[in-house]
Amino acid sequence: MKYALFLGCKIPSRLPAYEASTRAVLAHLGVTLVDLEFTCCGYPARNVSRDGFVVSAARNLALAERAGLDVLTPCTCCLGTLRHAQVLLDEDAPLRSRVAQALAADGLAWSGKAAVEHVLPLLARLIGTNKGATVPAAAVSVPRTGLRVAAQYGCHALRPANVARFDNPMAPTIFETLIRATGATPVDWPRRLDCCGDPLHEGNPPLAEHMTRAKIADALASGAEVLCTACPHCHLRFDAVQSGAPDPSLRTLLYTQLLGQAMGLPAKSLGL
Amino acid sequence: MTSGRGNSCDVAVIGAGMAGMAAALFAAERGLSCIQVGSGGGILFASGLLDLLGVHPVAEGRLWRSPYAALAALAREQPGHPLARVDPGAIRTAFESFVAALGEAGLAYAPLRGRNRSVLTALGTLKTTFGVPLSMVAGANLLEAPGGRQPCLLVDFRGLREFSARQIAATLGDRWPGLRCQRIDFPGFEAVPELYAAHLARALESGETRERTIALIQPLLGDAHAVGLPAVLGLGHSRAVHAAFEAGLGLPVFEIPTMPTSVPGLRLLGALERVMAARGVRRRHLSSVRALARNGNPGTMTLELDGVPGGERLSARAVVLATGRFSGRGLTADRGGVRESLLGLPVQQPASREAWHQRDFLDPSGHAINRAGLRIDAAWRPLDASGQPAMPRLYAVGSILAGQDWMRAKCGSGLAIATAWAAMEQVADHLGGAGAG
Amino acid sequence: MSRTLFHMALYAALALGALGLLWRMAAWFRVRIGPDARAVTPAERVGALFRGAASALFSRRLLHVVAALFLDVLLQRRLYANDKLRWLGHLLMFFGFMLLLLLHALAPVVTVPLFPGYESTLAPWLFLRNLCGAMVLIGIALFLYGVWRRRTRFAPVRGPMAAAFIALLGFVLMTGFLLEADKIASPQAFHRMAQENGVTDPAELEPLRALWAAEYGVAFSDLRQPLTPELLEKGRAVHAEGCESCHARPQSAFVSYPIARALASVAGALDAARADVWLLYLHVFACFVGLATLPFTRFYHAVAAPVSLLVDAAAPKREFSAAARASRRALALDACVRCGLCDTDCSVAPLARHLGNPTLLPSHKLIATGALAGGSLLASGHEDDALRAAEGAFLCTDCGRCTSACPVGLDLEDLWEAGRGDLAAANLPAPAQWVRARTASAWAELLRQGQSAHVLSDPDAALAPLSADRNSFSRCVQCQTCTNVCPVVAHSTDPGCGVDLTPQKVMNLLRLGMRDFTLGSRMVWDCATCYQCQENCPEGIRVADIMVELRALAVHRLGAVRNWKAPS
């Protein structure tokens, strides 16, 4: 199995542990990851230019297409943005031809062949979890028994569902199933599907902080020991808001790290 | 039955209103793999109260204490009504099963008895219904108490415009002398001029806000035997919030549904989605079926979906049409009359546009157009122009069916649940008989 | 060449170069980039430098500095990692040039004391000089090819100074080779040497001439005898006596010698024109010009870039004090060599091309950051440049790829953050901020006055097709579901930072044809794009998509009536 790994802008510079743990876990499961010369997924451009956003995204999709690979991303925002661009390209013919022109300047073309996938569903398939499974997956050698974990889904993995095509946006289960697969116990917390607040941290910091703190307090009150993430934006957001405090009260952990631990991979390879 | 991977399934349900949800649930309970297309439907507008049959005949506006007696009357007097086609015993089973599933998903209902209940509305009127959420049942108990209505405190929140305790007390006061009302500031939202119920519901899921609210109500209790609040006691975790209020106040606490769209509507939708997720129903949100075709006889059916890049094709052995009426977009009205939107199936309707409505818009007997819909055979299959089933494995359920006026008959959920149950019985029968492995 | 003239020119060039260098280096402590840099004085910055240097010198960091000197400065490890071709070119240029400088230009102070018996016309020096010169020339060629190969629509701003520097370097090398070739071929030079060595007797002179014509490349036009082996043998004997100690055969000058052969037919004419003299003047004075102008050509990077690399090695970035950071940023402006490697790797390069705005690209942004700090970007008449620079600065994703690509190891993300601070201080913050300066209705009023009010023109449709198409929102039944599920409205409990509208009200304004009243709305700008509204809307309205489109539209339409002026 082979994918083009799309790390996006945040992971390499701000959260290298996510790249390390993703690579470690996927290598362990026999997935080959290819690095292409990807650029920004286009998310920041959305506020300025719809075409600019789609061109940015389509360039990446076209690169993967040229390499004959599907795209795998550990970032839910990149997932949402790349898939959003696919939808727009699909439904808006004039846009499609404008984008084709821009891509042609680089000798690229988009036809929609390259699919975009997030790491979580791939892992769910690889470690063979069934919905509602209660036993650790076969790949797990050091089950994280007893660890109470709150799943942070991230907005753009879930919504809008027709674009994200990730899980039931109102009642997703994939993350909890994956947590159970490591032997840990998922906690049910009222704000699990809420926005982490990250998109507002530049425009309206106090409001963003209000949102983030509400989530952390909720997860703690629900008995979580660990807040498990699958998106660099959410992850960094929780860490940033808690970093002022003497010691962060709710530990954040990337899902790839949790799974890596459960598979007995060395901590260092997981960026821990 | 087919294992149900990827894009193929035993049953594809088109529509995610009450009828579509019920159909998908019953399909899953019968072990059929199911894909359900569509979002929301009318559920958001619902109050969480599950009507079975409250009014019959519609023209007389007669309210029934027992829905089953009403059903019997309906069967006698209006045998063409979809509800009249379902065995009452099956309706009972279907409701039990539906409510049990909601309970598993965290939305608890009071045990169903064989009778309709009276529930207080935000307007101060009483609504006749059948299934009552646990969080509202204390109100019904008070209203129906044989020894007269006991003192009760209604609390509302400054800024929550859709709910006024004072208005309810004013409307009901002369019939309920012990009814008092109080207004408080919602903790944490003191500076917000306009409140929205769902935001309060989410806030109350935090223990701290809950404690502060309870502490504000405590001193106001006086002689009250129960406390009524707008329906804001939690969203996904309403059961815990309601329990905490009852424990904190030491009295029965009940919610009064606010105007649609309300927290109970969101709760119901959320709970139904959790039901679908737990039963492995594969959902296709925010997309719609563009075309439906069949391959072979009876063969499989292909559904083409809109709203996903490159489109998506589903393959199903049976299809349930639960696309609702005009608001659900199952029916379309134009100059030529009313059509079924997806396949253009013939719709039983008034002969001319003039006959759609009564002269008086508020005429209690309703309008002919509200009874328009699909005609079906005994196996719940919609008929084509020649009076034959349009497709051998196409079924129709819910409000798209002809011969009913669910809004006036107060039978919306009943219609959805009962017809879904009955149709799914046929589906299982047909698919089982088709010798699937 | 006159010694006094030479020395006068040399000292003048040295003095000019040194003064220029001081002037430019003073900028490292003077130029202020970033709000935090405004809080520290130049004196504090100089102090921080000395403290930093001292603590690095007397700690284990010294090892890092030494390692950086070899790996980063001399061997260009970072360039190697990013562009092998240009690395090779740079290495050839650098080592070729440094060897020429040390062994040739500074021969009296370096080579002569180190190698007793050094003569520039002996082996291996003839060969080495040619080798070094050729290295530089090949290096230039490789480098230019490398630049060409990675060319993009927006080349880094290299400016005339970069071209002048390359031209001067080429000129020095070409005059050097020509001078050497001329000296090889010149009969006049031969006769002068013969005279100096006392070879005047024709019986000795003729065989020597024959030998030098046959084996040393001198282009005599008046050889009287055929070059017989006996004659050459005689010549060799004379040569062995007087010349051999200073002159090796020039064939090892593998560049100059072929040139000398090519010049053979005009050697006499060149002699007559005193080519050796003016070529020498040109060669030497070109070097002096290079020296004097060093601080003002791109050659200055040879000073600034190593300093930057060594400073980096001296202290980990995160430990920099505000004063040190301030100097570090100013230094970065000088240390950037405009290689453009950052631009190639930049995450938003495709967007830069799409928007036609090069200031999204790091090398351009660096210049804009400098221009902002220096004040020239805020001068009147440059409003458009300033606005574009702001657009570029705030579209950066902070991905850090520029920083890892930079062969000089500049901490570009720090520079970008500082630059954004400066932009904000100049009233050019991110759109999410400048829109806040007015209320939604004040913006709508401005639009009305600007007569650009609500028209569904084509560019609008491309930017915000949903909000331009009634069908996408006309079905809204104002049910409030979107507002009920909106976390931003839910968390707006503090009126100071809360939203003004709700998603449902935004949709209603669209339905009423009052789109202009939404553009500056807090709701539109504070929307977290969580998509709860869109997911839950019973009418399938793409509420969140519309919100985002309205922002893009606002950036353009409100931007047009914003009327930004540089703070005076």
Ligand SMILES: Cc1cc2nc3c(=O)[nH]c(=O)nc-3n(C[C@H](O)[C@H](O)[C@H](O)COP(=O)(O)OP(=O)(O)OC[C@H]3O[C@@H](n4cnc5c(N)ncnc54)[C@H](O)[C@@H]3O)c2cc1C
């Ligand atoms: C205002 C209001 C108040 C209500 N109050 C009550 C109450 O008090 N008690 C009670 O019991 N019930 C109440 N209800 C709910 C009521 O029970 C149901 O709405 C009614 O039974 C109709 O349900 P339905 O599933 O047939 O249709 P709808 O709810 O209309 O659902 C139709 C579904 O089909 C989908 N659809 C249509 N076309 C396509 C297509 N081509 N492809 C995919 N999907 C498609 C739509 O998206 C929608 O999901 C209320 C409803 C409303 C609107």
Ligand code: SF4
């Ligand atoms: S940090 Fe900014 S300027 Fe640097 S490469 Fe990334 S997007 Fe480009």
Ligand code: SF4
């Ligand atoms: S910032 Fe660095 S990488 Fe960019 S042009 Fe300057 S020296 Fe090159």
Ligand code: SF4
């Ligand atoms: S949820 Fe949809 S229909 Fe309801 S108010 Fe919002 S946009 Fe309008």
Ligand code: SF4
């Ligand atoms: S997408 Fe924006 S408007 Fe919609 S619910 Fe989220 S924050 Fe609110």
